[in-house]
Amino acid sequence: MRTQVGIIGAGPAGLLLSRLLALQGIDSVVLENRSREYVEARVRAGILEQNTVDVLTEAGMGDRLHREGLEHRGIHLQYPGVRHQLDFPALCGRRVWVYGQTEVVKDLVAAQLAGGPPLLFDVSDVAVEDVDTDSPRIRFTDADGVARVLECDVVAGTDGFHGPSRAVVAEGGSGQQLWERTYPYAWLGILADAPPATDELIYAWHPDGFALYSMRSPSVSRLYLQVDPSERIEDWSDDRIWEGLATRFALDGWELSTGRITEKSILPMRSFVSAPMRRGRLFLAGDAAHIVPPTGAKGLNLAVADVVLLSRALVRLLQDKETDLADAYSDTALRRVWRATHFSWWMTSMLHTSGDAFDAQLQLSQLRRVCSSEAAARELAENYTGLPY
Ligand code: FAD
Ligand code: DHB
CATH class of the missing domain: 3.50.50.60 (FAD/NAD(P)-binding domain)
Incomplete structure (x- = not known):
């Protein structure tokens, strides 16, 4: 051949x-x-x-x-009490x-x-x-x-x-x-037959750990929870996963939609x-x-x-x-x-918690900066949507 x-x-x-x-x-x-x-x-x-x-x-x-x-025109960044949308077309003229x-x-x-x-x-x-x-x-x-x-x-x-x-x-x-560099975190990822309860992805910082709300279609959600790399998927029942997600995405007036979990696994980082x-x-x-x-x-x-x-x-x-x-x-x-x-x-580094109180304050300061400064938000937006070839 x-x-x-x-x-x-x-x-x-x-x-x-x-x-x-x-x-x-x-x-x-x-x-x-x-x-x-x-x-x-x-x-x-x-x-x-x-x-x-x-x-x-x-x-x-x-x-x-x-x-x-x-x-999608953007993403939401969340930390306790705040969910802030970054509008990519307004920041850098691009989308995902x-x-x-x-x-x-x-x-x-x-x-x-x-x-x-x-x-x-x-x-x-x-x-x-x-x-x-x-x-x-x-x-x-x-x-x-x-x-x-x-x-x-x-x-x-x-x-x-x-x-x-x-x-x-x-x-x-x-x-x-x-x-x-190996990170002291892993992601527990699920696919669920649940309509996404958000229009755009949510990257959430929480004292319990990071969570990400993504999706695959109007009827399928893809969600991730930061877990310790030593965790075993067998120890995470569907109820435990939904509870963890509900805690980390909690925001007044907003509710997580749940459904049948069709896939779950733990990914090293x-x-x-x-x-x-x-x-x-x-x-x-x-x-x-x-x-x-x-x-x-x-x-x-x-x-x-x-x-x-x-x-x-x-x-x-x-x-x-x-x-x-x-x-x-x-x-x-x-x-x-x-x-x-x-x-x-x-x-x-900005979104995953290590349990260290000093690190947490630095992360929250960085998140507030990205959510309040157009220059800081644009830097994220340009990288996220992809720098031109
Ligand atoms: P791959 O997709 O890995 O393709 C390599 C191919 O080579 C495979 O089909 C494999 O079977 C084949 N192969 C391997 N060895 C041989 C061999 N000896 N002979 C012939 N074929 C061989 N990225 C994100 O941006 N977001 C995510 O959520 C995300 N989740 C991920 C989850 C997991 C579990 C993994 C492993 C990766 C994830 N990634 C994610 C990364 C993303 O999927 C990869 O960057 C992407 O798949 C890279 O594409 P690739 O074609 O280079 O490699
Ligand atoms: C997905 C994965 C990511 O790593 C990410 O940053 C956003 C979305 C996903 O699988 O949908």
Whole structure:
């Protein structure tokens, strides 16, 4: 088997890269070690930046997004006694959309299977070779158990945080640098068949811990509670979760709407950056190279930003035979990665309680500042809606 770009991983990064390359006449093959059902059902991010919506729309992936996605003009910041709306269009002329990562992935998979480049699910034993030459290859076992070799001009490692590609970069001679921060918090996330009791997301600071009110549709709410990372989901009954949410979102004259919980899990929170995002003909994009804590909803959007940059670099490399954009890819991508890393760390630090009384006063002071100063609010709004590419 031969292709121009071998893509490892059919998450949003790999699928979108394949689509953007196809639109430019570059062929690719996407290899995914999970099943289609698993990939399409994995509940993750829910907020798309304006940039992400623009890219998906231009790539012909905007029909259902514009029909079913919820356009939001802002978010609410809450602390005891106060719920304050930040109006993004007024602050920075941009907005965000609620459209689940599951839906983005379903749209991309459907387009790919309807005449797009090959997409192979349920592969195993993926191994990348010869990335320091101009003809790298990927060895893998296909869904029928047959050992195969994919000869490529370039390999894209879009295989998420646990995929094999990052280690291949690390084994290169140019050295790898890692930065990591694990946070002493986790998020307990639920999906519930409950109409959202809010028009826009609520990021709530509370002495018991942070809570986030998000949604997936007019009838499905997505809610999160800050919990200790050592907590076990079995110890959180539905009643205990609803009580925790009601306490943390409490506001005079407002009521939480409850419903059947259809999914619940606990997510660890970490920041992680690995550089460079390239070794020879292997390029990393998305969670394969970096992780942000979820506060601020940057993970998926950052993966899309990487892929936009990488697709341009690969078109230039493979069609024009020019290496300038490929050579600049890692440094250029990492500048945006570090901005998002800072913003996600800042949102996380402002909103999650540690039990320390001094920290709590600093957080409340910062929240009052963002809710009273246009300059402070604009800084949040610009980062949240996504800085222009
Ligand atoms: P992924 O979506 O991880 O895709 C990588 C793909 O590679 C996967 O399909 C995987 O199965 C495949 N793969 C892995 N190893 C191999 C292999 N050996 N061979 C072949 N394929 C392989 N971000 C937010 O903004 N908000 C959120 O609420 C949020 N919640 C999250 C919850 C969880 C549990 C996780 C893990 C992440 C969450 N994120 C969230 C982050 C966001 O989902 C990611 O940033 C986004 O999925 C990155 O896309 P990606 O394509 O780079 O990686
Ligand atoms: C969602 C997740 C986030 O991390 C966030 O900041 C906002 C919304 C969500 O899953 O809907």
